[in-house]
Amino acid sequence: MNELGLTRMVKVEVVTRADDADAVRTLLHASGVSGWTSLSGVSGFGHHGTHEGRLLFNDRAGLVMVIAVLPPGRAEPVVTGLRAILAHRPGVMFVSDAWVSRPEYFDGDRPAT
Amino acid sequence: MSVALVLGVLAGPASAALYALVVPDPRRVARVVGALLGLTAVAAAALLVRVAYDPAVPGVLVRLDPPGPAFSVGVRVDRFTALFVLLVCGLAAVVAGYGRRYLDGEPGARGLQARVAAATAATLVMATAPSLVQLAVGWIVAGHLLIGLIGHYREQPRVRAAVRRTRRLFLLGDGALVAGLALLVGPAGDADLDAVRASAGDRPGWLLATAGGLLLVAGMVRSAQVPAHRWLPHTLDAPTPVSAFLHAGMVNVAGFLMITLAPVVVAAPGLMPAMVLVGLVTAVSGSVFAAVRTDVKGTLARSTVAQMGFMLAQCGLGAFGLAAVHLVGHAVYKAYAFLSAGGALQAQTLAATAPRPVGPPRTRAVVLAGAAVVAAVALTELTLGASPSGVLSAVLAGTAALAAVRSALADREAPARTAVAITLAAGALAGGYLLAGPAVARWLALPTSVTDVGVGVAAATLAVAAVAGAVLRHRHGAALWWWAWRDGRVGAWWRPSADPAAGKRAASAVTAVRRRDSSDRPDAARVVAALAAAGDHVAAIWPLDTFVAVNPLAGRERTPFARATAELRSLGGARTHLPVAEYRRRLRDGDIEPADLTAALTAAPGTATPITLGGRTIPAVDLRAAALRHPIHDGPPPSPDLLAVARRRLAGRCPAVLDDPDQLTVAELVDRAVGTRIGADVDELVAGWCAAHAGRPAARWPVPGPADDGCWTRWRRMAGADLAPARPGLTGLRALVDVLPAAPDRAVAALLRALGVAPAAWSAYLSRSLLRLPGWAGYARWSQTHPGERPDLTPLDLLAVRLSYELALAGDAAHRHLGVPPTVTAVTAATAPTPGTPGAAEPAALARLTQALGVDAPTLALLPEETVSVLCDVVVELSPARQAEVWLAAAEHAYRRRLRSRLDHGVRPRPRRAARATTLAQAVFCIDVRSEGLRRHLEAAGPVDTYGFAGFFGLPVRTVAADANRGRDRCPVLMRPVATVEETADATRVRRRRARQAWRRAFAAAKASPVGAFAFVEVASVLATSALALRAVAPGRFAPPADDTAPTVADLDAALTLDEQVYYAEATLRTIGLTAGFAPLVLLCGHGATSTNNPYAAALDCGACGGNRGGVSARLVAALLNRPEVREALAGRGIHLPADTHVLAGEHDTVTDEVRLFDVDAVPARLRPRVDDLTRRLAEAGAGLRAERATKLPGRPRPRHLLRRASDWAQVRPEWALAGNAAFIAAPRELTAGRDLGCRTFLHSYDWTGDPDAVALETIMTGPLVVAAWINLQYYFSTVDPHRLGAGTKTVHTVLGDALGVLSGSGGDLRVGLPLQSVGDGTRTVHDPLRLLAVIHAPRHLVETVLGRNPALRQLVDGGWMSLTVVDPRTGGWNAVPPGGSRHAPALPAAESEKEYIA
Secondary structure (H helix, E strand, O other): OHHHOOEEEEEEEEEEEHHHHHHHHHHHHHOOOOOOEEEEEEOEEEOOEEEOOOOOOOOOOOEEEEEEEEOHHHHHHHHHHHHHHHOOOOEEEEEEEEEEOOHHHHOOOOOOO | OHHHHHHHHHHHHHHHHHHHHHOOOHHHHHHHHHHHHHHHHHHHHHHHHHHHHOOOEEEEEEEEOOOOOEEEEEEEEOHHHHHHHHHHHHHHHHHHHHHHHHOOOOOOHHHHHHHHHHHHHHHHHHHOOOEHHHHHHHHHHHHHHHHHHHHHHOOOHHHHHHHHHHHHHHHHHHHHHHHHHHHHHOOOOEOEHHHHHHHHHHOOHHHHHHHHHHHHHHHHHHOOOOOOOOOHHHHHHOOHHHHHHHHHOHHHHHHHHHHHOHHHHHHOOOHHHHHHHHHHHHHHHHHHHHHHOOEHHHHHHHHHHHHHHHHHHHHHHOEHHHHHHHHHHHHHHHHHHHHOHHHHHHHHHHHHOOEOOOOOOOHHHHHHHHHHHHHHHHHHHHHHOOOHHHHHHHHHHHHHHHHHHHHHOOOOOOOHHHHHHHHHHHHHHHHHHHHHHHHHHHHHOOOEOOOHHHHHHHHHHHHHHHHHHHHHHHHOHHHHHHHHHOOOOOOOOOOOOOOOOHHHHHHHHHHHHHHHOOOOHHHHHHHHHHHHHHHHHOOOOOOHHHOOOOOOOHHHOOOOHHHHHHHHHHHHOOOOOOOHHHHHHHHHHOOOOHHHHHHHHHHOOOOOOOEEEOOEEEOHHHHHHHHHHOOOOOOOOOOHHHHHHHHHHHOOOOOOOEOOHHHOOHHHHHHHHHOOOHHHHHHHHHHHHHHHHHOHHHOOOOOOOOOOOOHHHHHHHHHOOOOOOOOOOOOOHHHHHHHOOOOHHHHHHHHHHHOOOOHHHHHHHHHHHHHHOHHHHHHHHHHHHOOOOOOOOOHHHHHHHHHHHHHHHHHHHHHHHHOOOOOHHHHHHOOOOOEOOOOOOOHHHHHHHHHHOOOOHHHHHHOOHHHHHHHHHHHHHOOHHHHHHHHHHHHHHHHHHHHHHHHHHOOOOOOOOOOHHHOOEEEEEEOOHHHHHHHHHHHHHOOEEEEEEOOOOOOOEEEEOOOEOOOEEEOOOOOOOOEEEEOOOOHHHHHHHHHHHHHHHHHHHHHHOOOOHHHHHHHHHHHHHHHHHHHHHOHHHHOOOOOOOOOOHHHHHHHOOHHHHHHHHHHHHHHHOOOOOOOOEEEEEEEEOOOOOOOOHHHHOEHHHOOEOOHHHHHHHHHHHOOHHHHHHHHHOOOOOOOOOEEEEEEEEOOOOEEEEEOHHHOOHHHHHHHHHHHHHHHHHHHHHHHHHHOOOOOOOOHHHHHHHOOOOOOOOOOOOOOOOOEEEEEOHHHHOOOOOOOOEEEEEOOHHHOOOOHHHHHHHHOHHHHHHHHHHHHHHHHHOOOOOOOOOHHHEEEEOOOOEEEEOOEOOOOOOOOHHHHEOOOOEOOOOOOEEEEEEOOHHHHHHHHHHOHHHHHHHHOOOEEEEEEOOOOOOEEEEOOOOOOOOOEOOOOOOOOOOOO
């Protein structure tokens, strides 16, 4: 992909309960990830059975998918942290390569302290 | 006649105190004491009238002439004394009357009434004393009783410490008083007051100065003058009526002393300037202390300090008459302010939803109004003839009036008429204040001798204070704020332990860690991950104005109930079950039957095997039951010989295990090692900071820093300026702050490493740290998901502040006492190991068990080893914690058995779905347990079919009242509103609300004015007196206004499309099962509760409506269902709502059981007779329910008296709300109709025959059922540990911030859960803590389908957070779904006869 002028990044996708998505987002923020995308109303089937996309009177039990793209150098704390978060709660994490055209968009380091 | 009247006044409280001491019944005592003190107040009023005509009433009973000074004993009353006597008696009567309801059922209420009466009597003895000896005796005895009142909750360590400090201080003050009076009298003088006053001018100057100085010291102590003021805030740890009594009455004795001895004060050289100096320093300091406070009672307490200072300064200036007026005015106002402090939360909630002020104010209006006020004040003063004290009064009154006017005009949209009225009122009140003060002072005939020196000292002191304050605030604002926050504490710099290097050592530790790990980003991520797990141990807590029931262990619902509660016991030290002794009592009383215990034991298998004792075989279950039925762990000591044998038989069996040091924080490890209380100190510091930060909207001078600063950023900015931390270890904190990272996650990582916590243990360490303050941790969890709604405080912020304090304090202690750095390893290594929980059977428990089995010592000695092993196993397995679990299961089994029996054998209901013509109406109520009673009574009253559904009636919206600041979310906590419905502005109503707000703002601004407040309290005392009277004769006028938000159909259209409206309407009707056979009238009845002066008012409202009243939701949905377009679309979806059916909205007031119907005018004329009939039947049903509920309330009031509870400001239990809740039944009404379920069940309508895909059932089980389980678990935990998992007693609560929550007394953690008064009547627990029993009337496969699709729900059932029972519609059989989710659940024990439930 280099010949297309694209830069390699790491894509992390996490599917977790809406209740736990805040912890995931806080972790991404603490790890210096510049942004992420959240998809609510995710449905599917897995270890815990069928998951409906949306319940009428309960917004918290549904599933959320959080997608983040980050430079490879930032992957270690994110993956380590996510592993710890998902150790005792339902959810899955997928890590894969991704190629982006504007790498500076995904390298939002926080100011040094 | 007059002397008899005075003696009568004295006899009243004395006899009340005596009665309280000898009569054991607290309710009777409260009644009689209240009546006696009331009569005393009437007599005191008569006395005042009497002395108005005859200025002095001397009545010497006996003249004593012992060796030394001669003195009289008796009474002596002049106008001022009579006024003071009336004040004390009036306050005592009000406090006793208020306390009778407020403290009903409280342990120690009788003692408190006795002390109040006795303190009143002692103060009256002092006030009417003809001699200094009697005065001193009354003073000292009243002080002693006052200390007893402060120590009402003596079981709390901080109360005991406060009592000790106050006692020492009072001893000093009393000593100074006695010495000063003795000097005045001389060795052989006349100790009579008149003689001392008359001879004051003849005494030597040095003697008068010394005596006066001593009396000033005594007065300073008793009236909390700086620096002897710090005892006063601790009075907040006593019940509210006591605070009112102390702040309004008892602290005034110093003013009384100075006014009574005015001739001595005037004659003593230098005394008056000293009084002015002390008084003004106290007034200024107290005002600043009050300005930084963020809780209502805390602010009031500091304002008392300021007001007492002002009064002393008035005495010092020689304006004794004005001082007397201020004394009385402040006392009445302050009493009212304390007694009504609980209403602050409701007022703040109201203000938040009131119209936004539109600024800036019009300059011309402000100038004109200001000029009018200044002119009124100036003219009045000139008319009176300007005097130094008059000018001072004019400045005070003018400032207060200007502040009020300016604030009232801040809203451009407020009606001009209101602005003019407020300006006129402010001018008139300021002028009236200037006229009335001197007039009253003249009537009191008190001396006035304002001297130039006094005025000069006053002016100089105020000038110095103003300049110093301005300079300090500008240059050292942070340090000045800390000084004020710590109530003027000047630090512990003289202590050798204040090691200035402590902060530097902590800073070095952090620097070293950061240098070692130069990139701390991975650490920050690890911290977040560790916190995600740690945070599970604490549930989010919603602000109190939108009280939301939360399971305190909501984050641990993934783990089984037994394990989660065990962790909570271990980590947080909380109690998670009722004491087993309570369950044994229930077994004895028959509430739990042996069969229930056996069933619970069967469901909790153990390893015990049958044993043979004395030739008889004891089955394992009987053996275990014996261990449960007898107090083997908590019983009386066994006989010595049996115990000795048990010890021998157990010798060498199992070693004791040690506490795992990894479980403790470094602060706790240091505390354990050297006996310090660093953990508690850190708790106090962190809780104080959180209250300052999160409560800052309520402070007049909030903690400095930009508005958008987070908690940690603000703390970093401020912490280094804390010059007087008063605790060793915090000196030099600035050095530590400087090296800590700005990002809280990195700071926590660095601090954890500095404390030597291994990364693997971070999560556990953070859990334990959070659980030290579960209230603030819960708020932090809420704040994290609601950014910007209130002052931000994240769990990371909280932990960063906590660990910083911990490192500093524990570091200092570890260095000084152990000589090691503050790391887990180093402190553990330096500590001698201590034995922890024994892992083996305790000999005493074994001995008790064998005793229970009828085995004596010789037999035990000879038992085979295998038998002893079995007995040991039983003792170990059935540990106290395990026993509690089994007992809980037994209690739940008993309830389930009774519920089934009741449903099986209750009165057969009339057939449902009767002909439409005979049904008066169909009424849909909230599923709330309180609706069960009303439904039952309504069905009995007439042909009404009732249904149950969540009280928001399926429409999750936020409503915003016209022009309001903030909206209200009207949906359960599990949901977020799907739309915001904004009420269309009704110009007249908005104008009226703006006018009301302008008056409120004016009042608040005058009160908050730093200078004007001194005049304000005197004016406000007149209003307070009227309010006190009005509360007695027309309390209903003080009930908070009902939520009158009334969005129209047009407003609804603006928020939701027609399709969305139809979607929610259909979902609601289908979930209820009401899709056909509509009656001509359908009532949607929400619920709300009217209560007054109640911070927990929202807890009584509808949980399904987000802690709001349900009437608004009912109106919205009724309007929606009445729309022809909606009906047309519904018909297209198979729901034919006939055109001649009208949907009506109503609201059930659960305190009064009255039902208010809305928009009756819109009902078609042909249905009016039906509405009238329904109204009558609802009234009948309400009366029936009141009669039923009255029998369950403390003291069994008459049913009609329940109506009063809504407007009773002293009522701590307006109703029982959801106490007793135990089951959730989703079924057709046929299953439950006609059965008295005791207002303990949530009733949700459900008809499985219309729900083939379990869609409706899924909605019920994932929404209302989960909310019901949370409510149930909140009640459960608030009952089993009311002090840690509940909010403790309401009587010491103080409202924090802008309706954020409450604190207890003088500080501490933010309170969580429900107050003690919601779950018990003081002597017994009213709520029976059982986990929710869900009863679903549906085929098993439908329930299994729902469970299969919803893992979170399955976890609740499998983990034992609630129990689930399926009622088979075909057979009526009850099948439990056991924890663990077995698909082949055993049937529950059958009732006496099986019945078919299907109609």
